[in-house]
Amino acid sequence: MSNLVIRLATTDDAIDIAGVHQISREFAYRPILSEELLNAQTLADREKYWKEQTTLASFSDAEIYVAEYSEASDDARIVGFIVLLKHKDPNGFDSGDRVKGKDADGEIDRIYVHPDFVGKGAGKALMCHALQRLKALECKKAFLWVFEANTTAREFYQAMGFSTDGDRRQIKPYPHDLLYTRTL
Ligand SMILES: CC(C)(COP(=O)(O)OP(=O)(O)OC[C@H]1O[C@@H](n2cnc3c(N)ncnc32)[C@H](O)[C@@H]1OP(=O)(O)O)[C@@H](O)C(=O)NCCC(=O)NCCS
Numbered sequence: 001m002s003n004l005v006i007r008l009a010t011t012d013d014a015i016d017i018a019g020v021h022q023i024s025r026e027f028a029y030r031p032i033l034s035e036e037l038l039n040a041q042t043l044a045d046r047e048k049y050w051k052e053q054t055t056l057a058s059f060s061d062a063e064i065y066v067a068e069y070s071e072a073s074d075d076a077r078i079v080g081f082i083v084l085l086k087h088k089d090p091n092g093f094d095s096g097d098r099v100k101g102k103d104a105d106g107e108i109d110r111i112y113v114h115p116d117f118v119g120k121g122a123g124k125a126l127m128c129h130a131l132q133r134l135k136a137l138e139c140k141k142a143f144l145w146v147f148e149a150n151t152t153a154r155e156f157y158q159a160m161g162f163s164t165d166g167d168r169r170q171i172k173p174y175p176h177d178l179l180y181t182r183t184l
Pocket of ligand 1: 024025027028110111112114119120121122123124125145147150152153155156159160
């Protein structure tokens with residue numbers, strides 16, 4: 001997709017990000033999550049959430065990037081997004097099993113691509129951008145958590161240079177996550 005641009009998200013993107021999040025989550029997690037967990041948040045909930053997140057991002061250690069695809073100059077649409085976090089203290093930023101990145105100090109918190117655009121390079125473009133950005137922020141190692149059952153995403157992460165040593169966590173009522181890391 002040559003006409004794909006990766007750029008920093010703004011609050012004006014919140015509704016489009018929420019739409020991609022909702023449909024991509026449904027696409028990826030229907031085989032993994034119960035109906036109750038899948039439908040725990042409405043599209044309106046997500047719009048509210050992403051309005052807050054895009055507003056807060058400039059005041060926190062989070063950065064949100066969108067992949068914008070256009071066929072003509074006036075029809076740009078958001079087809080994916082990624083959230084990265086720079087953790088100053090990789091082992092001290094949260095307690096318990098909520099977040100754990102071992103000695104990694106850069107986190108890929110979320111990545112979602114609209115199902116119509118899966119397999120066309122948007123995920124790779126977003127991930128490459130995020131990894132470059134974490135490196136520029138002087139992170140040495142990146143980590144992420146993924147549902148163990150999300151084999152598509154796991155294969156994508158492996159293609160992007162991440163690997164796992166099998167370290168798991170569970171945030172109930174969700175299923176187990178696997179930890180993936182890579183050097184930057
Ligand atoms: C995971 C996801 C972000 C990948 O994005 P994508 O745009 O489909 O990935 P790309 O087309 O950019 O693929 C990038 C590379 O990963 C590889 N890849 C992607 N999916 C793969 C799969 N299922 N099996 C093997 N390789 C895969 C591609 O072959 C490509 O490798 P290449 O560069 O050597 O050609 C996307 O599928 C998605 O949004 N899934 C639903 C949401 C989700 O599960 N998010 C992760 C939550 S933890």
